[in-house]
Amino acid sequence: MAQTFTKAMARNIFYGGSVFFFLLFLALTLDTNRTLPELDNRAAITEQVALGKRVWEENNCIGCHTLLGEGAYFAPELGNVYTRFGNSKEAIVGFIKSRPKDGIPGRRSMPQFNLSDEELEAIAEFLKYTSEINTAGWPPNTQG
Amino acid sequence: MQYKSQAVAKPYFIAAIGLFMAQILFGLVMGLQYVVGDFLFPEIPFNVARMVHTNLLIVWLLFGFMGAAYYLVPEEAERELQAPWLAIAMFWIFLIAGALTVLGYLLVPYAGLAEMTGNQYLPTMGREFLEQPTITKLGIVVVALAFLFNIGMTVLKGRKTVVSLVLLLGLLGLAVFFLFSFYNPENLVQDKYYWWWVVHLWVEGVWELILGSILAFVLIKTTGVDREVIEKWLYVIIAMTLITGIIGTGHHYYWIGTPEYWQWWGSIFSAMEPIPFFMMTVFAFNMVNRRRRNHPNKAAILWALGTAVMAFLGAGVWGFLHTLSPVNYYTHGTQITAAHGHLAFYGAYVMIVLAIISYAMPMLRGREAANSERSQVLEMWSFWLMTVSMVFITLFLTGAGILQVFLQRYSENPQPFMAVQEKIVLFYWLREIAGLVFLIGLICYVTSFFVGSRDAEVKIGSAATSPA
Structure with a gap:
């Protein structure tokens, strides 16, 4: 079937995607922590x-x-x-x-x-x- | 069984099944308390039964994951386990600590348990699913470290396959995110924010890696499909899991005092969380259809296909049902959540553990590859009884939830919680009956281990290997 899509590519999407979105999550967490004092009483x-x-x-x-x-x-x-x-x-x-x-x-x-x-x-x-x-x-x- | 040390998985699997049985009994107690409010009151109030029910679930799934790792890692790494004695020692520590904790829940008032175990020095108790005394939590960390050392060394010194690496990554994540259970600030919003780093990043994150790798292992063994193909699928599935699931945590940050932009992040990313589950379903059926041999353990294949389908329904479909923030505004914290929780846990995690037990147990008990026909037939009956009754539990809870949302939150004249509960009692009765059927299924499951143990194994030769 799709030999153009190799296991190495799948692996890179996994590692790259996970790291990217985890870093994005950390950035959003940082921003949340900055905003919380206005919200959390x-x-x-x-x-x-x-x-x-x-x-x-x-x-x-x-x-x-x-x-x-x-x-x-x-x-x-x-x-x-x-x-x-x-x-x-x-x-x-x-x-x-x-x-x-x-x-x-x-x-x-x-x-x-x-x-x-x-x-x-x-x-x-x-x-x-x-x-x-x-x-x-x-x-x-x-x-x- | 290719390696002697794989045998340490056996006590883990037996303990898992025993605790599963106890979990279901407490589930039935709670189900009855929903309709007969004073059942076992004040001896076992609802909150105690629930704590036992959910904590037993987590503990027996962990037993199942650890047993799975001890069974499959030697075979993947092509070497004996680093330290089989350590695995056995940790088994007893974990089992005794777990039993003591549950006895503590049942025999001592919770506040007394908190005092006895010194909760004031490092307060971590009294939060949903993390009710364990702090000292039990520390014990869990010790067991997890010893376990990771054992599995990690075996993987590092042996053949490194994608299956074992993904499993190790999942287990490592499980241990790391559990550490957030020790963070319990006085600020309720921050407490809740990081509580989800344990709960969500477990079940909608790293546990899915464990699920994926165990499923991949069972499919490699039972279908004979080329490992390269299965591993590529595994990478794509877990890539989608984390790409959608990490930011998907945001679907818990709609209404707990966190910024409102989470309604966008959470809705968009968690709406994509069904994708990896759907891919898992396609993957499992594809591999079985392209099988190069007919494995004699038909029950194991049934569980493997079943988990792929039911995880998609429970986690994917029932999750999507209430994940968009405008919908969740009404459904948050209702029986809809309970419905989703039941089918998702059963489909994704109960069934994968039962799949690996089904696959491994015959070998662990000295058979060549499979149980006898009679045993397998009974096991497959238990599959259908438990799976169908869990679907009905989910449907009845969904019915209860829709009515609850309407009467309490959506209609012109919202009614008080307890008034609404009385109006939807029919659904709770039906749920309890479905729960009894589940118990019958579970009894069939346990019985299947004792039936036909002297009969001959099911034997099936290689499948027709014609390329069509």
């Missing part, structure tokens, strides 16, 4: 927000919820939960605190994580910070 990252992120991670919240659309699809999106709950940290704290230990018969229920008041405040602050990240207009509406 980093000014709001306090020690409390950082603690909130740890609480988020160490209770594996992503195992049921999505955050900015990434995670599991078993429970509601939480990237905008702060606005969905009427811009209220108290509502978030109250919800997490009031989960019944043994669940709700026949229904999905969030576990009772027995978080301390400090951790509850921190997770609410973290979710507030997340809701203020510029996500190009996503999600389409407040239901997430």
Whole structure:
């Protein structure tokens, strides 16, 4: 068949193409990092927000919820939960605190994580910070 | 089996199959929790079952990749493995570390596991697919380094073929990009940005190199087509994979606080990501059609053709379905994503591992080239049961996803998440039934190893070698 297209040419396309597009990816990453301060709400990252992120991670919240659309699809999106709950940290704290230990018969229920008041405040602050990240207009509406 | 040290692949393959079985059982638990919300609550909450389900998948695929490498590299390099004892030692370390991690998930509350394993010193836990305690992640790095040393030295000291070089490159990339799992900044956007360097650059990047090289190996062995032809195809396929897939990472950067130009880069390049998968399908069928002999292991050829088709459908078609940013605006983080994830992982990675196991296992168990007729027939039944039921799982999840998108995001009066979930419960029930059929297929698969082991091998002479 096409003897004009040799294995050596295929190999060169592979190495050349991969290197070229990886370098392009690095360039775009560099530019992204330069632009991020305008988008990622980093000014709001306090020690409390950082603690909130740890609480988020160490209770594996992503195992049921999505955050900015990434995670599991078993429970509601939480990237905008702060606005969905009427811009209220108290509502978030109250919800997490009031989960019944043994669940709700026949229904999905969030576990009772027995978080301390400090951790509850921190997770609410973290979710507030997340809701203020510029996500190009996503999600389409407040239901997430 | 041409080289004694290839035998180290056997425990890797057996462990892979065992963990695959466990993964499916937890998948069924989760599927049931979708419809009977309090099933096993609070003993095994959904997040724990999911963590076990996804982590087992990754671990058993890694076992499969490593077994594949230990089997095929000696044959490609035409020499014994550098250090077979090291491969066996790493097998036990990886298996025990994996088992301990899963037991930790199941027996200790996750926050307790984080505390026990010192997550505060280097917090890496609690991110999707990277839930493993930091110490497990360090263990993975050690195992990967020992593995790469073993495989790398064997390749370097022996015959260097395109198949083994591409495999080595893929495995090297796998190890390098895993290092980003240790980078977990407080800034959520940056955290997510580099999290994808593990997840996307694995499954839509370097893992495809591993997939391509294993497929090429199986096709060389079973079809007898000239290596030069197959290697040229392999280069072209993986070239297209990385040319489209690297910038294609951008399809994850639409809505996570990254600049909006990613909507263009991501849409255009990821729209081309099906191309290498389609080429893989054409490649596999072409090689089998041009075969110069009829290999007696028909099951292995079925898996090889199957993976090429299903990877194109799952990764290519179902990926394209929701990759354009105006579409993804509505589908992002819905059951559409779950549908795509299931078919893509099954088609591309589950099936290629089952293909190499199918090809190699008869030799590893002391046969000449293939299992008995009865065993192969049962294995092919398992192929169809698992593949067809996975297609239905995907279709039901797609149905659920379309309704979810409409009711929650697209219609005039968007409804809350949980209200929508209750309305689409029918699809979740059907998915669970399809999952049970998958389990039956998997049981057939495992049984096929024990059926007809005393019967004679299937024997087929050389195919008619007429040039037509």
